[in-house]
Amino acid sequence: MNPGGTQRPRAAVVLTGSELVTGVIVDANGPWLARELTTLGFEVVHLLGVGDRPDDLAAALRYCAAAGCVLVVTSGGLGPTADDLTGEIVAAFAGVELEIDDALQERIAAIVSRFPRIDQDPAARDAGIRKQAFVPRGAVVLEPVGTAPGLVVSADDGPVVVVLPGPPRELTGMWPAALASPPMQALLATVPPAHGRLLRYYGLYEAEVAATLRALEQECDLSGVEVTTCLRRSELEVDLRPQPGAEDAARWLAAELVSRHANRLVSADGTSTDELLARTLLDRGLTVATAESCTGGLLAGRLVDRPGSSAYVQGGVVSYSNAAKTALLGVPAEMIEEHGAVSPEVARAMADGARAALDADVGIGITGVAGPDGGTAAKPVGYVCLCVTTASGVVLARDRRLPGGRADVRDRSVDAGMHMLLRVVTGLR
Amino acid sequence: MNPGGTQRPRAAVVLTGSELVTGVIVDANGPWLARELTTLGFEVVHLLGVGDRPDDLAAALRYCAAAGCVLVVTSGGLGPTADDLTGEIVAAFAGVELEIDDALQERIAAIVSRFPRIDQDPAARDAGIRKQAFVPRGAVVLEPVGTAPGLVVSADDGPVVVVLPGPPRELTGMWPAALASPPMQALLATVPPAHGRLLRYYGLYEAEVAATLRALEQECDLSGVEVTTCLRRSELEVDLRPQPGAEDAARWLAAELVSRHANRLVSADGTSTDELLARTLLDRGLTVATAESCTGGLLAGRLVDRPGSSAYVQGGVVSYSNAAKTALLGVPAEMIEEHGAVSPEVARAMADGARAALDADVGIGITGVAGPDGGTAAKPVGYVCLCVTTASGVVLARDRRLPGGRADVRDRSVDAGMHMLLRVVTGLR
Known part of the structure; x- marks a missing residue:
């Protein structure tokens, strides 16, 4: 279901940095900003990654404006070196001059002086500080969280541009x-509240929801x-x-989805499984211990x-070898011989062994064939006993036949x- | 160092899906494709994420063409439902009609028939199969890895558009x-080889490289x-x-960087630490066992x-509690009492204990204060003994004082x- 005409104010996220467009790094800022903006009630229409090339960044800003965005948030390109050009390009986009902010320059210098100077040329450092203190006229300066200040720039008849640094800690902090x-x-005064809902299911297929x-x-x-x-x-x-005006329909839909698939619902408010498990263990004063083979400590x-x-x-035991299963978890060697290391019997003995060895209320054992080798006709890759x-x-x-490659399994x-x-643990009193 | 004028053929990646622009998901296809294209010798100029809105996807394609891209790779929007519109929009972009491919329709039907039918309306299923068998005239069909076929579409005077499905396994498989x-x-015949080099360091600062x-x-x-x-x-x-023509300069630069920071070099050809460690252990016939406290099984x-x-x-032991350190790893309770659970003494006893309990050649012990609580003046959050x-x-x-929050530590x-x-293990003979 995709409303043809969108009624929410449109926004875009522009991420700069050659490491993004060469695939050197998986960007975390884009999804984070997209979620923030969506939660605020914006419709995020584009998420763009561009290299450190001035023309490409300028083109991206014009593209967002042409797409009707009232807000563009950029990340990156605020560093002290000459190829960090976001401030300059945003100023040109907004049609204003860059001006030096003397007080800001002093504040940046004070921050930089607290960092250890690693092999750095003082002239290059001072040039970098001065560069970072140039601000588009009329822009709001956001105080540095690291060393780079951020900016909020309003263009006449154009979008508000929020310019943030690339390091995730600095970006989220600012x-x-x-x-x-x-x-x-x-701008936010004009944005209708999002009223979003997140339902979380386990064991439900997309086709069933459809x-x-x-x-x-x-x-x-x-x-x-x-x-x-x-x-x-x-x-x-x-x-x-919901689009503005469809809040009641969204509320009704959420209630229907909750009740129609109640047996596979994990949470009706987006709360994670991890959070629910932690809360329940704490509430009931229970402790847990793990015994893992194919998952090797991931649980x-x-x-x-x-x-x-x-x-x-x-705590837990990673019993990758049969000897470890016997020595640390007390799984009888004969049981492994009779049923195989990957068997419901061994999974249960591992759970019991973890509980005993670590003095816990609840134990879990996982043994399986993660592949790519080691599968047989009876116990193929993906066969896992829990x-x-x-x-x-x-x-x-549970015995499961899980699909996918080694990492998936x-x-x-x-x-x-x-x-x-x-x-x-939810069932335990 | 950023060459102003780029001489490599330009390419772009366009990712579709509302879950991208609302921040519901961190996309893995974009970086993967960007790296593939960069390795092939393209200059990836834009990475775009757009929602499932036809106008926005069409605008993204025009934008990439206007940016001079000779290749656009898209991911997603190839599913059986009506809001999966990538094929249709790419056809319109290339100025060609969609035509039903009867043989393809039969192949998709054969694949779908192998999947369990979950609560699905047969009419909807058949409509979905038919929809997926519509192909832009003249396009190359890429056989389904899941159920959706991919496409390679050449537009007159426009970029080649490669249309791939969204699930990462299907995308990489196709x-x-x-x-x-x-x-x-x-197209590839016109692309100069990349001649890229990746140097990997541990313990080297960016400022030192600069x-x-x-x-x-x-x-x-x-x-x-x-x-x-x-x-x-x-x-x-x-x-x-290197840009074409600068290959020698890149080779010289790589050699200089290798020799000037040789003591912190991990690999000169990008080989990962994990790969090097695995190879060395295998080559020397050594086995390893872990004892982890603060890292809880991650190693x-x-x-x-x-x-x-x-x-x-x-295998390994996750000895989160002191009792587990003693019971499973044989760390003397008195040692924990005297030096504390986070101490060089206990880290060493854990390493020895893991080796003994799991009969391994090499043992590693890690104990530390991951935070956010539990830090003291003498042993603050981030203090880790290995x-x-x-x-x-x-x-x-090694005793380290590691920066950052719990996950970072x-x-x-x-x-x-x-x-x-x-x-x-590199030093062992």
Whole structure:
């Protein structure tokens, strides 16, 4: 469902840097800014990456303006060296001169003086500081988070251009100041609230959502609600974004989707599986231990990814070899011989062994064939056995045939393990 | 160093999908395609993300053509539903009609029939198959890797447009066929080889490279060599790309950079640390075991990330609690009491314990304060102790104060551990 005529103010994100267009780096700023702008109620129409070439950046700005964008956010190109040209090009785009800001120059110099000077020529350093203190006339200066200041530039009859530095920490750190600037405040006053909703499912197919949407369209006009589905971490995220005026339709649609696929719903407000699992373990005072073979520590790594996880993660064992399964987890060698290292029996013994070795309430065992080698007719690549056991005798076991290559099988095994843990601990009293 | 006038054929990547411009997903296709195109010798000038809106995609194609691109690669929008419009829009852009390809329709139907039919309306399914079999007249069809075929479309006086599906596995799987298509072969014949070089360093600062470059510019004209530096996994990647005619200058520059910073060079041909470590372990018949606290299994996960790693990874222990350090790794409780769980002594005992418990030649122990809590004046957040020990008595220990937040500290600890392992196993005979 894609509303033909969009009614939301349009915005664009322009990312600069040769490392983007040569594929040296996967950019995190673009998605971050796109999500921020969408949440604020803008319609992000373009996300552009351009190299450090002045003409290409100028062309990108003109393109965004021609596409009807009232806001363009740029990242990168604010450094001290001569090929960092964003400020100059944005000034030319807005039709204003660059002027030196003496007070800003002093503030940048003070910041730079606190950094260790690595092999750097003082003349080059001073030239860099001076360059960074040139500001388009009338622009709002955003104080440096690193060493580079940001800018908010309003062009007559053109978009507001917010100019941010490239390092993600600096960009996200400067964003609140950009939002608070008078030109952004004036613009935001004209933006209708987003009223977006994110539903999270596990085990639901996109085609099922599509079928439900087709049925619901017979009951209600949903043309004003943009629905985007996205598979991430084996979950289906269903993102609902109403055009202004379609908020009620979006609310109704969300309620219907929640109730029609309730058995596979993870959260109705976008809360992540990791967050839900952490909260539940903490609320119930439970601890968890892992025993991993094919996933090689990835599940443990995901569990301890959260601050404060030491309160509920006891630890884990990566038992890649059979000897480790026996020595560290107490899996009987005969069991491995009889059923194979990849078997429901061994997965369960690993879960029990992890619980015992690490003195935890809940244990999980994962053993599988991640490939590319090691598959057989009976146990092909992608065959994974998972088991969660608890001190109180609960056992949840699954044998899965997971699709994809080695990395896919491992990632999907971790995803499956997270959902099995969530299911078990949610059921425990 | 950024050559003002570019002499390489220009290319662009256009990614479609609302999930991109709302920030729901971080795109992997863009960087992957950008790197492929750069390696082939194109100059990628723009990377564009657009929503599923026909006008915006058409505008993006015109923009790339206006920017002088001889090649545009698109991803996404080839699905069976009505809002997947890339084929139609590319046909209109190239000024040709869409025609049904009956044989293709049958092949797609055969593929779809192998998928489980989930709740899907047969009429909708058949309409979807038919839609996917419409092909711009004269286009080369790329056989489906999933269910959607790709396209190579040549516009008169316009760029070659390669149309690929959005799922990364399908996109990368279809790429060789796209390259082999007659329009791409004709285009590639006009592209000068890239002659790019990637130098990989650990422990080298960008400012040091910049200083070296300034010095070398006095000795040789380097204006034809584009140098991009990128920090990734704590390593500094220095990417050298010559314009046609500047190949010798690039070769000289690479040799100088290698020799001037030889002590921190990881590889002179871009080979990854993971690959070097795996090769060395295999070559020397050595096995490794891990004991992780603050990194919670991430190092083990990274080691077993490679196919065939079971030949040299014995396994690991994630000893998040002190009890686990003692029970599974034999770290004396008194040692933890005396020196603290985060101490050089415990890191070494963990390395030895992992080696013993898992019967490995090389052990590594990592214990640290990842934060955000748990820091003290003596052991602040970011303080990490690492130790590698071997059966033959080699010990390499490091205490580091790593910057950044929890995720940064953990990632940098894993990076440091990988480099310490590489250093030790490279030195072992």
